[in-house]
Amino acid sequence: MDHINTPSYGLFFICFFVWGTNYILEAQMVPAVFVLGDSLVDVGNNNYLPLSLAKADFPHNGVDFPTHKPTGRFTNGKNAADFLAEKVGLPTSPPYLSLVSNSSKINNASFLTGVSFASGGAGIFDGTDERLRQSIPLTKQVDYLLTVCEKLKQQRGSTSAQNLLSKSLFVVVIGSNDVFGYSGSSDLRSKNTPQQYVDLMALKLKEQLKRIYNGGARKFVITGIGAIGCCPSERNKNKTEECNEETNRLSVKYNEGLTSMLQKWKSELKGISYSYLDTYSILQNFVQKPQAYGFVDVKAACCGLGNLNAKFGCLPISTYCSNRKEHLFWDLYHPTEAAHRLIADNLFDGPSQFTFPLNVRHLVAV
């Protein structure tokens, strides 16, 4: 009914869409990509959080981005969200906060090919800094997503919006910050065993996935947590610069809970399909067989200061390496563009040992 009340918008949207599909986005494989998650896929939302310290809108971030400027991405160039969008023939989904801060964009067709809600520092759990707005926690990201789904329904009509949403990809990359949070908090550790904590993470994620499903999503792309005990910040805490086994074990435990939750969820809800990416195994392969992937240094950050460039983050005063394609890590926490590209390759076309039950190429064709 809503679209009948606003015929001009409805018409505008349909025209834009047909025009867009036929001419601009010829190779487009899905109508839209909606991205939720943390700094691994943030494309600039945190730039709009005035009080946040979790930002990457300063050099040397972005040094290899097409513009050679910082964009808010926590890496030297593009991240996995950019590469995935390229693979499905779409522009990178713009940051939600860049749209709402600009009424001409939110009222026009800017979000028709997707929106990104991802925010550096975000976790599955809300955290305690909501008032300081360091990041947009997952529950809030889903609130925003549901607002966009409603807007689409108002503008296109319920059937057409539902059709668009059911064919679109909903990418969820989250959980690393919750694992870091547990490792770093004696309070959390005293209240929960590792198993209890990761079970709570999977439970809470499932609640959010259900809300996304109720908004109209049917195709999900969900990544496990990587071997984050091997990132430079964690190695730097160990005298022999080895991976933090406890952090890695917690990540594996969570991934086990996540994969079994997803399997169960799919058997309950026949209408959904998903790709799960075993980021942990991929990262571990990078670390164990660097040469096979073109890496020379999988321990030190490219940009930073101090031992392993991991004592300080990638700040304007930090130094950065020239062989960025040979580094696994850009800064003390985040992969380089080169690593993001390989991760996206595996997500899209990956073998079933890394991406299951479907890779994204098969997911879009379902």
Ligand SMILES: *[C@@H]1O[C@H](CO)[C@@H](O)[C@H](O)[C@H]1NC(C)=O
């Ligand atoms: C709003 O978006 C339009 C279209 O992309 C752009 O031309 C304009 O500069 C933006 N305004 C602000 C305040 O960012």
Ligand SMILES: *[C@@H]1O[C@H](CO)[C@@H](O)[C@H](O)[C@H]1NC(C)=O
């Ligand atoms: C968005 O739509 C408004 C009218 O609703 C128009 O004035 C404006 O130019 C449009 N902006 C863009 C970027 O298309």
Ligand SMILES: *[C@@H]1O[C@H](CO)[C@@H](O)[C@H](O)[C@H]1NC(C)=O
């Ligand atoms: C360093 O890492 C190794 C291998 O995980 C571990 O055996 C050792 O206890 C760690 N040392 C410290 C100080 O954490």
